Amino acid sequence: MTFIAIGIMFFSLFLLGAFLWGTFNLFGVISLAREKVEINAFLRENLPQKQVEELSEKLMSMVGVESTEYVSKEEALKKFQEEIQDAPSLIEAVKTNPLPASFSIKLKDGFTSPEKVKEVSEKINIFDEFTTVEYGKSWINKLDRVVKILFLFDILLGIVIGSASVFVVSNTIRLTVIARKRTIEVMKLVGATEKTIHAPFILAGAIEGGMAAAMSGGLLYLIYQLTSKFFVKFYFPHNFIIIGTIVFGIILGMIGSKLAVKTTSKEMKFESPNV
Amino acid sequence: MIEIRNVSKRFKKGWYALKNIDLSIAKGDFLFLTGQTGSGKTTLLRLIYMDIFPDEGEVAVAGFLSSTIKEEEIPFLRRRIGIIFQDFKLLKDKTVYENAAFALEVTGQSGRKMREKVMKALTLVGLSHKRNDFPYTLSGGEQQKTAIARALVREPFILLADEPTGNIDPEGSEDIIKILQEVNTAGTAVLMATHDIELARKMGGRFVNLEQGQITTK
Numbered sequence: 001m002t003f004i005a006i007g008i009m010f011f012s013l014f015l016l017g018a019f020l021w022g023t024f025n026l027f028g029v030i031s032l033a034r035e036k037v038e039i040n041a042f043l044r045e046n047l048p049q050k051q052v053e054e055l056s057e058k059l060m061s062m063v064g065v066e067s068t069e070y071v072s073k074e075e076a077l078k079k080f081q082e083e084i085q086d087a088p089s090l091i092e093a094v095k096t097n098p099l100p101a102s103f104s105i106k107l108k109d110g111f112t113s114p115e116k117v118k119e120v121s122e123k124i125n126i127f128d129e130f131t132t133v134e135y136g137k138s139w140i141n142k143l144d145r146v147v148k149i150l151f152l153f154d155i156l157l158g159i160v161i162g163s164a165s166v167f168v169v170s171n172t173i174r175l176t177v178i179a180r181k182r183t184i185e186v187m188k189l190v191g192a193t194e195k196t197i198h199a200p201f202i203l204a205g206a207i208e209g210g211m212a213a214a215m216s217g218g219l220l221y222l223i224y225q226l227t228s229k230f231f232v233k234f235y236f237p238h239n240f241i242i243i244g245t246i247v248f249g250i251i252l253g254m255i256g257s258k259l260a261v262k263t264t265s266k267e268m269k270f271e272s273p274n275v
Numbered sequence: 276m277i278e279i280r281n282v283s284k285r286f287k288k289g290w291y292a293l294k295n296i297d298l299s300i301a302k303g304d305f306l307f308l309t310g311q312t313g314s315g316k317t318t319l320l321r322l323i324y325m326d327i328f329p330d331e332g333e334v335a336v337a338g339f340l341s342s343t344i345k346e347e348e349i350p351f352l353r354r355r356i357g358i359i360f361q362d363f364k365l366l367k368d369k370t371v372y373e374n375a376a377f378a379l380e381v382t383g384q385s386g387r388k389m390r391e392k393v394m395k396a397l398t399l400v401g402l403s404h405k406r407n408d409f410p411y412t413l414s415g416g417e418q419q420k421t422a423i424a425r426a427l428v429r430e431p432f433i434l435l436a437d438e439p440t441g442n443i444d445p446e447g448s449e450d451i452i453k454i455l456q457e458v459n460t461a462g463t464a465v466l467m468a469t470h471d472i473e474l475a476r477k478m479g480g481r482f483v484n485l486e487q488g489q490i491t492t493k
Contacts, residue, residue, distance in 0.1 A: 186364055190378035190425070191354035194347070197381075270326055270360070 002208065008172045009212035009249065012165030017220045017245045019161050021236065023154055028235045030147050037112040037140055039105040039121045042132045047101075055129055059103060064111035064120045069104040073097050100131065114140050169252055173205060174260040184265055194265070201261040202254050209253020210246055217242035276302050276432055276464065277323060282332035284318055284488075292318040293488045296332070300466060302432065305459045307475035308468040310485035316468035319485070320435050323466070324358055325349050337432060354382060357426025357434040357463075361441035363418045365410040365425075372397065372406035375424040382429075396424040399461075400454055416447030423454060433464040440469065452478050 041059075043052070052070065059068045071079070076099040084090050111120060117135050125133040177184070180201075187197045224236040277300040284293040293315045300306055308316050321327045322334050325344060334341040339352045365374050376393045379385075397403040400420040410418050419439055426434055436455060440448035452467075452474070459465045469475055475482050484491045 182364065183366060186366060186377065187381050188350075189353065189358055189364065190381060190429070191350040191352075192381035193350045196383075270321070270358075270364075 002176060002204075005172045005176050006208050006212045009169050009209055009253065010215050012168055013209075013213045013245055013249050013252070014216035014219055015161055016165055016248070017216050017241055019158060020244070021220060021224075021234070021241055023158070024237060024240075025235050026150060026154060030150070031109075033143055033147075034109070034112040035106070037107060037117060037135070037143075039107070039117065039124060039133060039135045040102050041105060041121075041124050041127075041130045042100045042102045042134075043129055044131055045100065047129060051129065052101075055127065056103070058127070059105060059124065062120065062123060064107050064116060066106045066108045066111075068106075071102045071104060073099055073101045076100070076102065112140075114144050166252065166256075169209075170256040170259055173253070173256040174264070176204075177201060177257070177260040177264045181264060181268065184261065185268055185270065188265065188268070189270065194262075197265060198258060198261050201257040205253035205255075205257025206250045207253070209249040209251070209256070211249075212253075213246040213249020216249075217245040220245070276300060276337060277466075278333075278335040279319075279322070280333050280335070282322065282329040282334060284315075284322065284327065285330050291488045293322075293329075293485075296488075296490060298483060298490070300433065300464055302464060303459070303462060304464045304466075305456065305480045306464075306466050307478075307480060307482035308466060308485065309472045309475050309482050310468075310470065312470055314485040315488040316470075316485055317437055318488075320358075320437050320466070320468055323435060324356055325352055354429055355431055355433075357423075357429065357431035359419065359422045359426050359434070359436045359439050361438040363410070363415075363422045363442075365418055365421055367410055370407050370409055371402055371413070371421045371424075374410070374421050375428055378425050378428050392428050392430075393424070396427040399427065399457065400424045414447065415443045416450055419443060419447075419451055420454065423451075423458070427458065427463070431463060433466060434458060436465065436467040438469055439467065440471070440474070448474065449478075 043055075047055075056068050056070060059065055074097070077097045080099060105120075105124065107117065107120060111117070114137070117140055118137075121133045121135050124130065184197055220241060221236070221238070224234060227234060277298075279296050279298040282293060282296045283291055286292050296319065298319075308319065310316050318327070322329055322341070323336055325334070325336070325339070325341060328334075328341050336352060337355045339348065344352065366377065369377065372393060375396055376389060379389045379392060394403060394406075397406055400423050402417060402420050402424060405413065405417065410421065413421065419442075423434070423439075434455065439455070440451050443451060448471075455465050455467060456478070467475075472482075472484070
């Protein structure tokens with residue numbers, strides 16, 4: 001019975017751990033995508049260097065701005081030429097430099113939603129030095145929708161996996177407790193306190209939960225190593241996933257046991273063949 | 276030591292398992308509680324060891340009152356009384372000695388004093404030579420003796436016996452009652468519930484008869 005309980009806890013904790021790991025990677029990808037959110041503010045022609053520097057300082061002092069990068073006319077042209085190097089005729093056609101200098105403005109976390117980006121770019125647009133302020137409006141809107149859907153899906157999945165594992169684990173532990181119902185009954189009969197009755201079950205729950213979690217953490221690590229070697233290197237926060245799973249397993253085992261023994265003990269009326 | 280004052284217990288609406296029960300048991304009493312199956316004997320015993328509580332009236336046991344006792348105090352009441360059942364309630368994976376010692380171990384006792392108490396109880400019930408045997412190797416009578424030893428190691432003031440001879444042949448039954456009488460002679464009160472009125476009469480002593488939850492003879 002103990003082995004079955006450990007096995008079921010192992011499976012539940014493995015699923016939970018895998019879900020957490022997946023969530024970490026999902027948010028990793030989302031934050032990478034969000035880092036790409038930037039505002040491009042194009043400057044008027046022939047602004048003095050001093051004015052550009054002052055403008056950079058003003059931008060940096062704005063709420064939500066993480067960093068600014070000045071792109072001169074020359075740099076913009078160079079970048080453009082690199083981008084169209086497959087079309088040499090087009091490069092030759094560009095005799096003068098039509099590209100304006102600009103600022104690439106990166107935003108802080110929490111300022112990358114469509115509303116915030118719009119708000120910040122409208123504030124930047126107030127400066128007379130800029131002719132146009134742009135951000136990838138449709139791209140940001142799409143990213144935001146995808147993030148919201150993924151986030152919702154992830155929360156739902158988390159709730160389903162989390163509650164299923166708590167349910168399965170507590171019921172499995174309940175079976176192991178019921179298997180020792182006679183012991184609980186006799187303990188109550190001879191005057192053992194609730195603490196004395198609960199303690200061995202809680203201790204066993206902690207050990208079983210810890211063992212199951214260590215095994216599932218180990219398996220997740222093994223999968224991480226194998227996928228890194230043969231497939232793709234995922235992000236794997238060792239401490240959080242392995243130690244977190246073990247701590248969660250111990251707590252799950254203890255709470256599951258405590259609830260199971262408490263319920264069994266409460267339900268128990270000294271069964272006798274007659275009334 | 277035990278006072279049952281005007282106690283009624285209902286299990287279903289309108290159906291009384293016990294009605295207006297008055298009973299007192301003093302130190303050193305030996306009392307048979309007789310009655311047919313379903314007459315309320317077990318309910319009365321459960322009220323005494325406070326597994327259930329009266330709907331009306333009050334039960335007082337060794338200074339604990341059913342109306343005021345807290346849940347965490349119940350174990351301490353149980354330590355003052357010994358209880359045995361028809362189905363013995365022994366732990367199959369423990370020997371005779373370990374079963375008896377269990378009652379002391381779970382309340383934190385150990386060592387030489389505990390061993391002495393266990394051996395004294397096993398000697399009283401005549402099972403000291405079978406102390407290392409497991410329950411499944413014993414007869415029904417011997418299993419009940421083990422249960423009696425477990426109930427006695429705490430030196431309770433009363434031993435509650437719920438149909439202790441229900442699963443035992445007639446010869447073994449008399450043996451068990453003799454042991455209960457010896458326990459009583461040594462100073463422990465005994466309250467024995469049995470549906471076997473003839474057995475109670477034969478063994479002599481005070482008896483109270485229950486019929487449909489009411490006392491008919493004191």
